Amino acid sequence: MQQSSIASNKSINAKSAGGNSALWKRIVLHKYMYLLALPGVLYFIIFKFVPMWGLLLAFKEYNPYSGFTGSEWVGFKYFSELFSDANFYIMMRNTFAINIFGLVFLFPIPILLALMLNEVRHETFKRFNQSIVYLPHFLSWVVVASMTFFILSTDVGIINKLISESGHETISFLSNPNYFWGLLTAQSMWKEAGWGTIIFLAAMAGVDPQRYEAAVVDGANRWRQIWHITLPAIRPTIIILLILRLGHMADVGFEQILLMMNPLVLSVAEVFDTYAYTHGILKGQISMGITVGMFKGVVGFVLVIVSNYIVKKLGHEGIY
Incomplete structure (x- = not known):
């Protein structure tokens, strides 16, 4: 039973490694397309996703002196x-x-x-x-x-x-x-x-x-x-x-x-x-x-x- 579990884990790891390898091959093959998309991706990460942490302030009594993490939760x-x-x-x-x-x-x-x-x-x-x-x-x-x-x-x-x-x-x-x-x-x-x-x-x-x-x-x-x-x-x-x-x-x-x-x-x-x-x-x-x-x-x-x-x-x- 233990050998079967080990074999199953090895199979999953091998598939994961194979998937990662295929992903990197696609990235290398289409590297210029990914480079073309990189500025847009960075824009959304920096200006859209990162600022979403600020939504937590809707549930806090924000105090500039206490800062983002020190402000009191008010639900x-x-x-x-x-x-x-x-x-x-x-x-x-x-x-x-x-x-x-x-x-x-x-x-x-x-x-x-x-x-x-x-x-x-x-x-x-x-x-x-x-x-x-x-x-x-x-x-x-x-x-x-x-x-x-x-x-x-x-x-x-x-x-x-x-x-x-x-x-x-x-x-x-x-x-x-x-x-x-x-x-x-x-x-x-x-x-x-x-x-x-x-x-x-x-x-x-x-x-x-x-x-x-x-x-x-x-x-x-x-x-x-x-x-x-x-x-x-x-x-x-x-x-x-x-x-x-x-x-x-x-x-x-x-x-x-x-x-x-x-x-x-x-x-x-x-x-x-x-x-x-x-x-x-x-x-x-x-x-x-x-x-x-x-x-x-x-x-x-x-x-x-x-x-x-x-x-x-x-x-x-x-x-x-």
């Missing part, structure tokens, strides 16, 4: 405070409402824009238009917020000057809560729609041209070609990006919100990111800020899992 104290906060459901409403606006109005725009650019046959004109729609992405939110102020403010705004000169009363675009979510969505559409076309244009470039030629022979016009060839070809890309987008439903553009919010729109502008900034940075409650970030991460993780499950049940490819 779910900060989670309880977050969920019992009077503004918690307001923040959740605002966060999800802003993201739903973006999902409904912003997400389809890069797809439509990419379809239109893909139909342009003059290469120079096409590249010129691509460059124009990409440019807003490189502007900071400070510049975008300043432009919005000079266009929509009641004092110096171009729109309100035109309204005033036409004999009508000016409109408080920037201080009216009813306009805030739409204003944020419009800003994001102008700034990011062009940049979002890059992935879809790349997916369209991979479509076999012979499929379009066969469709022309069968008498399909451009609309039919888009509907039956282009859109099905980019459907996996759309689904993957949609799932990833749902994973950020608890996130909003913190810088954009911070620049655009004011006391008059606070009821519709307060989100988890600004709450974490107020408590974690301004008030020095580091543990509360980390608690908010952890809660957002859990919400995003659950949404990705659920949406990926639904997509696969519908017969499409998910992200895993």
Whole structure:
């Protein structure tokens, strides 16, 4: 019995050694590919995985003098405070409402824009238009917020000057809560729609041209070609990006919100990111800020899992 056990252990060790040898052979064989991937792997290890130790502070009463290990454990104290906060459901409403606006109005725009650019046959004109729609992405939110102020403010705004000169009363675009979510969505559409076309244009470039030629022979016009060839070809890309987008439903553009919010729109502008900034940075409650970030991460993780499950049940490819 003992000899059989020893033989079994030797067999397992031999298989393990053989597996390690095969792994090293693959690494040596594809060494340049691994070297190419090394910067990305190091980035995720250093900036994504190592900082995850900081999540422990969500369960501690962090004291800078006691340090990371010396701070007192408080369990779910900060989670309880977050969920019992009077503004918690307001923040959740605002966060999800802003993201739903973006999902409904912003997400389809890069797809439509990419379809239109893909139909342009003059290469120079096409590249010129691509460059124009990409440019807003490189502007900071400070510049975008300043432009919005000079266009929509009641004092110096171009729109309100035109309204005033036409004999009508000016409109408080920037201080009216009813306009805030739409204003944020419009800003994001102008700034990011062009940049979002890059992935879809790349997916369209991979479509076999012979499929379009066969469709022309069968008498399909451009609309039919888009509907039956282009859109099905980019459907996996759309689904993957949609799932990833749902994973950020608890996130909003913190810088954009911070620049655009004011006391008059606070009821519709307060989100988890600004709450974490107020408590974690301004008030020095580091543990509360980390608690908010952890809660957002859990919400995003659950949404990705659920949406990926639904997509696969519908017969499409998910992200895993």
